[in-house]
Amino acid sequence: MGRTATYDRDAVLKAAMELFWARGYHTTSLKDLERALDMRPGSIYAAFGSKEALFRAALDRYATAGRSALEDTMAQASSPIAGLAAHVRMLGGIVRAAAPSRACMLVKTLLETPEDEPELRRSVEDMMRQTETAFAEAFRAARDAGEIASDADPERLAARLQAAIFGLRAYAQRSDAADKVERIAEDIARDVEALRN
Amino acid sequence: MGRTATYDRDAVLKAAMELFWARGYHTTSLKDLERALDMRPGSIYAAFGSKEALFRAALDRYATAGRSALEDTMAQASSPIAGLAAHVRMLGGIVRAAAPSRACMLVKTLLETPEDEPELRRSVEDMMRQTETAFAEAFRAARDAGEIASDADPERLAARLQAAIFGLRAYAQRSDAADKVERIAEDIARDVEALRN
C-alpha cells in the first residue's frame, strides 16, 4: 500500500492555523511554514495543493473551532442571554491567554484581503455570517422564551454584537490594551444582559 | 538652483495614502505605487527613502486628517456629547462614501503588522492613543460641564468608544454590510447620548 505519511494532518493544520493567525496570510512565507510544520515544500504541496488552499483550510479550522466553542458556551448556559454574555466575557480573557493573536483571524483576513481575491473574501464573509446567524438564533430564542422584549430584532442585535466583538478583539491587539480589554468586554456583556425584561 | 521637482509632494502623499489604505502595506507593491503616483522608483526613493518610510508618511497623513476631522466635528457641535455622537454618525456614512476602504487604516495596519516590525507597530499605537485621548478629553469636558454623570470615567468611556468604532468599521468592510452599518452606528451614537444626565 506504499509509504505511510509521517505527519498528523490535523496537527499540521493546527500548526498552520496558529502561524497564519499570528502573522497573517501575506507575511507568512513558505519558509515559515516549512519550519512550523516541519515539512518540506513538496510534502506541503502534495498534502494541501497551494499556500492559499492551506490557508483556507486553516481558516476553516479556525472558524469551526470558534463556532463549536460558542455552541459549548451556549449549551452550558442557563439561558440564551446568559450564554451570549458568558461568550463575551470569555473573549475578554484573550488578553491573558497565550493565543497566537488576540485579534480575530477572520477579521484580520477580511482586512488584509483586497478585492482582487474574491474567493477568499467570500469564504471569510460566509464564515462571519455563520457566527452572526448563531447570535441571531440565540437572540430569537431569548425573545421567544420571553427573556428579552417581544419586539426585539434578533438580526439587528446580532449584527451589533458581532461588530462589538470585532472591535473588542481589534482593540486587544494593541500592546497597551491589557487592562482595558476586560473592562470593555464586561461593558459589552452587561449591555447584552441589559436587554432582559 | 537645478531642476525643479515636477510633482506635488502632498498630492503624491495623498495618492500613496489612498492606495495603502485600500490595499494594505504588504499587498501594495512598488509597481502599484509607480502607477498610482506616476513616479519611477528612483524618484520615489529620492523623495521618501523607502517603501516603509513612504507608508509611515502616508499613515501619518491619514491619522492627522482623521484627527482634524474629529476636531472640526467637535467644534461645530453644541456640546461634547453631541460632538461625539455626530462623529459616530458620520462614520456610519462610510458605507455610502467612496473611500479607499471602509475599515480604519490604523486598524488594518495594526492587524497586518507582526511583532517583528516594532517601530511601525509603535507608531500605529501612538496614533490610536492620540485619538483615544481626544475622546477622553471630550468625555471629561462633558463631565466637568455637568452633561454626563460626575462619577463617569472618561478614560474608560474613551476606550469603549474607540473599540466600538474599530468594530463598526471592521464590520463595514464586509461587502454585505451596507444596510446594517448605519444602524449599528446609530446604536453606538445613542449609547453615547444615553450617558447624558
Next chain:
DNA sequence: CTTTTTCTTGAGTGATCGTTCAAAAACGGA
C-alpha cells in the same frame, strides 16, 4: 550659450517569493 545643479528615468541588482519535479526513501503485499 555654457555651466552647474538637481531631478527623472528605467534597466539592472541580489534576494526572496510560491511552486515543481525527479530522485530517494519507506512502507505493504507476495
Next chain:
DNA sequence: TCCGTTTTTGAACGATCACTCAAGAAAAAG
C-alpha cells in the same frame, strides 16, 4: 527478498520583490 506504491526530499524554476545608480533631461546661474 523483491516489487509496486506512496511519501519525502531539496535543488531548481521563473516571477516578482524592494531597491540602486549611471546616464539623460531640465531648470537656474553666469
